[in-house]
Amino acid sequence: MPDFTDNLRPSQPDGPTTLARERTGSNISPKELSHHLLSTDGFLERQARILPIVQREPLFSKEKQQNLSRPERFKLGLARAKLLRRLKEQHKWSHDEYKMAEYLVDDVSPYFLHLEMFITTIREQASEAQRAEWLPLIESWKIVGAYAQTELGHGSNVRGLELEARWDGNTKEFILHSPTLTASKWWNGSLGRIANHAIVVAQLLLPKDGSENEYASHGPHPFIVQVRDMKTHLPLSGVVVGDIGPKYGYITMDNAYMLFNHFRVNPNSGIYTKPEQPALVYGSLTYVRAQIVHHARLVLARAVTVAVRYTAIRRQFQDRDGDKCGPEMAVLDYPTVQIRILPLLATAFALHYTGQSMRAIYQSTREDVEQGDFRSLAHMHSMSSGLKSLCTMLAADGVETCRRAMGGHGFGGGSGLIQLNNDYLSKPTVEGDNWMITQQVAAYLIKKMTAAVDSLASPTSDKTDEIFKEFIRNRSNGPSPTGLDVLASDQDVVKSFELRATALTYDVYEQRVLKKKSWNSLLIQLHKLSKVTKFFESLSTDNSLSGSTKSIMWELFRLFAFYTMEHEAFEFFRCNAVTKSDLDGLPARIQELMSRIRPHAVNLVDSWMIPDYLLDSALGRYDGRVYEDLYNRAHRLNPLNKITFNPNYWEDEIVKGSGESGASILSKL
Amino acid sequence: MPDFTDNLRPSQPDGPTTLARERTGSNISPKELSHHLLSTDGFLERQARILPIVQREPLFSKEKQQNLSRPERFKLGLARAKLLRRLKEQHKWSHDEYKMAEYLVDDVSPYFLHLEMFITTIREQASEAQRAEWLPLIESWKIVGAYAQTELGHGSNVRGLELEARWDGNTKEFILHSPTLTASKWWNGSLGRIANHAIVVAQLLLPKDGSENEYASHGPHPFIVQVRDMKTHLPLSGVVVGDIGPKYGYITMDNAYMLFNHFRVNPNSGIYTKPEQPALVYGSLTYVRAQIVHHARLVLARAVTVAVRYTAIRRQFQDRDGDKCGPEMAVLDYPTVQIRILPLLATAFALHYTGQSMRAIYQSTREDVEQGDFRSLAHMHSMSSGLKSLCTMLAADGVETCRRAMGGHGFGGGSGLIQLNNDYLSKPTVEGDNWMITQQVAAYLIKKMTAAVDSLASPTSDKTDEIFKEFIRNRSNGPSPTGLDVLASDQDVVKSFELRATALTYDVYEQRVLKKKSWNSLLIQLHKLSKVTKFFESLSTDNSLSGSTKSIMWELFRLFAFYTMEHEAFEFFRCNAVTKSDLDGLPARIQELMSRIRPHAVNLVDSWMIPDYLLDSALGRYDGRVYEDLYNRAHRLNPLNKITFNPNYWEDEIVKGSGESGASILSKL
Incomplete structure (x- = not known):
């Protein structure tokens, strides 16, 4: 809606004038320096090529994202991550080009662990037969995996993990079991809502020689486990898994908790991978x-x-x-x-x-x-x-x-x-x-x-x-x-x-x-x-x-x-x-x-060549239109300003004319 | 929904056991020390008395608030602030008791500036006649005020403020005018969506002696100005005012921007207060x-x-x-x-x-x-x-x-x-x-x-x-x-x-x-x-x-x-x-x-007597049930876990079975 503020300008000297003076007042060439800093592995050229592609997608607009709730923001993050993957196919992007697009969009991808830990671990640690079976499914994202090591009670000390993987010689299965609450997997990215498979690290328990009931621990070992149904996307029976809730950041990442109740991993639903090279x-x-x-x-x-x-x-x-x-x-x-x-x-x-x-x-x-x-x-x-x-x-x-x-x-x-x-x-x-x-x-x-x-x-x-x-x-x-x-x-x-x-x-x-x-x-x-x-x-x-x-x-x-x-x-x-x-x-x-x-x-700072789209900053934009941008965000983009409130404390109504009371807000979640 | 995790306990020694040992292993008495620290002005006693009152109000439950969007969170903050004011009347709370309740609920109140700056400034700086007119309205919250000093272009340097208040000798009015965008008021709490009045600080321009067209600046002066209609709560004509948008924190505070277009302040809608005691x-x-x-x-x-x-x-x-x-x-x-x-x-x-x-x-x-x-x-x-x-x-x-x-x-x-x-x-x-x-x-x-x-x-x-x-x-x-x-x-x-x-x-x-x-x-x-x-x-x-x-x-x-x-x-x-x-x-x-x-x-730390309700922390709770609480927040309270997502990147659908695409999320704002 037009109003008298549309014609107002900041006081002089304004941002563009000031930055122009700053730029001509120095004999340092940002072009030369940025080349020195960022051209060795093609970073600059890649950034210039990918930027216009992501910038024209409405889904990648950052204008209003700060106003979303956690569930809405997660949905947006997932929608963006899917689109990025589709763009990768459409433009035949290399992995580096895909990572550049992700960097510019600047959301932590809910598929992050699939790409960075699930694929790599299987590529590097699985046997050749396992790789042949799994990699085609994983690389096409037909199955989505995560990496579940850290638990509620243990992070740095991997030897202290509590989840058990007990070998059942009769059925030739491993039985995954969480004996305590602290044995719950915790923080495992991409697993809370998205992944259907995970590499699960558990204490390997094998029967002692000549015994059926006595087990010896062989320390933490990784297993590939299916945890959600491929059709319904609901957790399999014996698995409790979910997102751990809001955090300081990583709003678009579904860090998980996961527990197992005598859950049987058989060759059809999962495998045990013996780490061949500890150095890897x-x-x-x-x-x-x-x-x-x-x-x-x-x-x-x-x-x-x-x-x-x-x-x-x-x-x-x-x-x-x-x-x-x-x-x-x-x-x-x-x-x-x-x-x-x-x-x-x-x-x-x-x-x-x-x-x-x-x-x-x-x-x-x-x-x-x-x-x-x-x-x-x-x-x-x-x-x-x-x-x-x-x-x-x-x-x-x-x-x-x-x-x-x-x-x-x-x-x-x-x-x-x-x-x-x-x-x-x-x-x-x-x-x-x-x-x-x-x-x-x-x-x-x-x-x-x-x-x-x-x-x-x-x-x-x-x-x-x-x-x-x-x-x-x-x-x-x-x-x-x-x-x-x-x-x-x-x-x-x-x-x-x-x-x-x-x-x-x-x-x-x-x-x-x-x-x-x-x-x-x-x-x-x-x-x-x-x-x-x-x-x-x-x-x-x-x-x-x-x-x-x-x-x-x-x-x-x-x-x-x-x-x-x-x-x-x-x-x-x-x-x-x-x-x-x-x-x-x-x-x-x-x-x-x-x-x-x-x-x-x-x-x-110009030499770092950080695009305005990535900065997403009124204060830091290249052209110096600081105050115009701040005002635009406040006056034209802020959804709160679409709501007229009822300021009278003696009235329960919150939004003017709605009649709706404040108590309804909490119940919406 | 009950499941096998309901019966799980953390590994031993658990939190309660550990904290009990810590507490008996020290000869420091938290009771004695808390008395030394916090009893002088009745703080401890007041906290003990007010806590159960606020804790039993469902609106003050903090369980899910981290999941709300900015607009929802602001609504909740306003609803809580209204309820606090009503509780004050109901329980005949003193100002200190009311502040205690606010401290425990731990939301920045959208009425904060009304209470802390608007009332105080008028109480301390207005003339007796002005006080008689305004204080009853203000103290009953019939009108809600804010304090508008800082501008988009100026904070610390008050002398540099750009908003003008020009005296019109013919109509006996002050004309408030924002000559530039940077003259916009900015950051002024409680004014973005809630206040209908504000103390507005502007450069006082008076005609030079014997001149009608030449004005001399007399520096920044405060004016009381009505900015919103008392019925519709919409900005008065000539005023543009709104909330500046999301910030690091203060999510329940409506920090404002505000500009004036030759806006006339007459004795019916506002007054000029000459600061009588600069020391005040x-x-x-x-x-x-x-x-x-x-x-x-x-x-x-x-x-x-x-x-x-x-x-x-x-x-x-x-x-x-x-x-x-x-x-x-x-x-x-x-x-x-x-x-x-x-x-x-x-x-x-x-x-x-x-x-x-x-x-x-x-x-x-x-x-x-x-x-x-x-x-x-x-x-x-x-x-x-x-x-x-x-x-x-x-x-x-x-x-x-x-x-x-x-x-x-x-x-x-x-x-x-x-x-x-x-x-x-x-x-x-x-x-x-x-x-x-x-x-x-x-x-x-x-x-x-x-x-x-x-x-x-x-x-x-x-x-x-x-x-x-x-x-x-x-x-x-x-x-x-x-x-x-x-x-x-x-x-x-x-x-x-x-x-x-x-x-x-x-x-x-x-x-x-x-x-x-x-x-x-x-x-x-x-x-x-x-x-x-x-x-x-x-x-x-x-x-x-x-x-x-x-x-x-x-x-x-x-x-x-x-x-x-x-x-x-x-x-x-x-x-x-x-x-x-x-x-x-x-x-x-x-x-x-x-x-x-x-x-x-x-x-x-016990001696600081910070109640669990205020801490709102799984990690810091008094009874040490850290892991039980973390799990409860994740498994039972996290709304994201009510949503089943569609993880297939080649499908546009985000929520399984909804058919709705990701693009719809941004348009909701």
Whole structure:
């Protein structure tokens, strides 16, 4: 309905004017930088090709989805997931193209576990005969499967699972049974409402030799089990399965609970798969973690894109020391805003190089393993655990820091960060809790340090071994100033981080191995080990960036390093990795770096090339029409404004003229 | 529908068994401690009295509310708010009793601004004649009002508001007009769908002396304006008003946008109120901040209650150094879990004493002001700003830390933290952005330091002045070890915090006043000033706690102090507030404190007496029936499980047998 607000414009200078000025005021080329960041595996080209296809589907419109209830939102998510699969056929998309479409639509697919765990597990762990039988059905989605491992009472400790699979020698069947409530499967994605099959992990109980009634446990084993009828889609008798209910995020995912009552799995309805290669099981978890590490940069880049563009446009107060004429200051010109956003901008790049290196390590290790060489597995596993923990923490916390830096409007739906935040908050605890899996890093490092101490005279085996040995030799010469000049040399910055990590490792080694302190009392110290220096190496070896872009990337590297250093100043100081006077100089240096990066901030976030459709953010849109978009969402798209309410408390009626009381709302569910 | 899962129990030891053991294993009396914390203003007694009344109303059941859409949830919120007001009449509740009921129901009321800002502003700022006309209508809720100050383009900088109120001398009317889109009122609670009146803040434009066409701006002034028709509840002509749409939280609040098109306010439909006492305007903002400071403890206590109870019950892995028989370890026995939860438990108590002292300062200042003595206003304003920033940050971050410490189940709806988190995330940016308002603290402290320097020889005027002067004197004697022994003396801990705050203030004073550095370049340093030591004073002067409770409170004080100290170790070290060897000793000391506090953790959270109804948490319930409750929510209460879906991607149908396609969902809105 037209009204007088249709002709109103925001006050000047408006968003488009401001962003145009920002973009011409920097000599960084987003095109060049985006090519450097995102072209290696065809990502950019793929995004450009798939985007218009998904964007023209009305079902993929995000305009009103925040207003839906959980059941409605789940229906929408399922409808979208089906359409995506049909589009894949229609356009003959590769798996990567299909994943790109899914990424842009930005709903967690209810088929996610079918694709990511069910198919892969059967492909990699089933026998050839099993594969021949199952894969055609699975790949055509004739059957939809999930992966049911975690239980109500047990997550990380897989050995503690309670579901039993007892072998009945008479009928040649396995009997699945949940002896307790805590044995219920729990959190298993795609299984709550959608899947009709699942890989079910249960304690394998086999009769003891020569006995019919005594059973011995052989630990957790996977079984393929049909759990719903193929016609009615109702649970089979003896199976209780459903969706666990609302969560922080993942609204379109049907995480399941599932229990079995003496449920018989026979060769017609399911099979037992003996894991042939434990290393591969290990590998599939590592694969998921490596994916998470690789994805973190795009999550943080998305939040930083919104925060940089909006705070460049948003103005508040005149400069206290200025002449108080002219427009108010852009919020991004305040050091208190810069200190929250610009280090995160730098972090997004740090995450990028980390993700790249994680991917490279994963691929080379996989090749080794396929050749039968398992030596690099432990290193990769430790890397993927440490980086999963670090990267998801940086990204999850970074999204929230960006939101708060945007003040009031950051709390609104126009921020575009709500679903991103809600979904991403799962990452610090999922696929190995961040605090828990860093222990795996620590155990690995203690082992490396012990080896270094024991073989001090032998040649070094790798880079870590070399650094450890040098540290041990210097240590026995007594404490001495390191002579590092972190404010002047980027190389020394890296050495300082290395020194700190090594000193911490040695500390923990000393307490655990030499002083025999209990493992649990060391866990806190251990958590602090994992850190990144890939940023430096990547910049040092890169040949693709031009002079001005390269030099701003070096500034971002320094900002990331100094910001981290300042936050853990005492640790760096304690192990002699930075001098006190250098630490005293950090705040001024950080401020100086920020003022050099600031003019390029908009072009730097542009380089991530995150489409408006994915951002779904009034505050972060490319053209800067922040206020027009916020107003459009409020005035034209908000369904609540179609309802006229009855504000009189003494009347039970809620919607004016409906006569309907408030009590009816709850009964609708 | 009964099924085999009805008879299943969780594995042993179950929650009730575990919590019973925790409760008898500690000699802390929750009854004594809760009395100490919450009985002074009758809070506990009131909670006990109001709880059963609200709990028996079906409309206040929280069982399914997470599944509702925004429009449905808003309707429910309005229905509840009406019922609360009717219950107030029925039970002749006082304002405090009514607020207690609202607190327990835990919905942000769509009438919130009517009660908290509309009534108060008119009561305190209107003339006697205006009060006589308006208050009866307002207090009976015959008219419902809101407070419309913030605009789309301006929040913190009130002087920058764009809405105009131009005086028309011919008709004796004010003409309200929004010249731009950014002049739209925005965020104004209770106004989007509910209020029919609002206090509207606009730039007052009066004709220049002797001119009819030239106007001069007299800055922002408040007007009472009717905006909706009293019969139809539709916006009056010339007013565009609505709800701004979905947000992170506050789902039951109708935050508004509102624009005016040459809208005439005459004495029949509205009035202009000249603010008589600017100090009172100042006071009402301070009041809101003081309320937020006072409330923060209950928010954090709620999250910590859930986290402590759940992690005491949750078991995972056997002790690596133990005999590997017996049950798995309680998660709360891991130092990596303790280090996240126990310092927050200590923080809840620190927030309590801070809140108490804030309230006391507010009350005594208010009494002063009513006597015409405005001298303590600046101190109170600075306190309320600094503490609002600190306390909301600690509470908001603390809720998320608790959630992550609970692993996977923390991400589920059964955590009871989702709505708490979503609502509370508004607090760091609302009512004065945390980063911005700490500048007010800084400005105040710089002024105090300047005064101390200038009057070094004069007698000290207050405690801060005394500390500042002592610092200045010691400083001119050259740097010297402070001789503080923080690990041995609680008094020295406080002195160490004082010294650090003073040194930081002096630093900033030196740069701003002596070296004339620009304000903006100092803002980052300034943010670090505000901190708390009320905990110490309260424990030192308290006579109500018995020996064992008192001594555990001292341990909590130390944990809070040392944890803070460790996190800002380098700052403490830099200004000589703690020695390096003491800082080196902190981790061991913190671990030792945690092991002493751990056995009392459950009784300590019990002392906050947060009812299960308010917690609405499977993980945190008093009786420990965590898994039974999670299962009940999933299996019996989740409406998604009433729907059987069609999982075949090649079929457009979403709900099995309905024939309805996915596209219909979006069109429903």
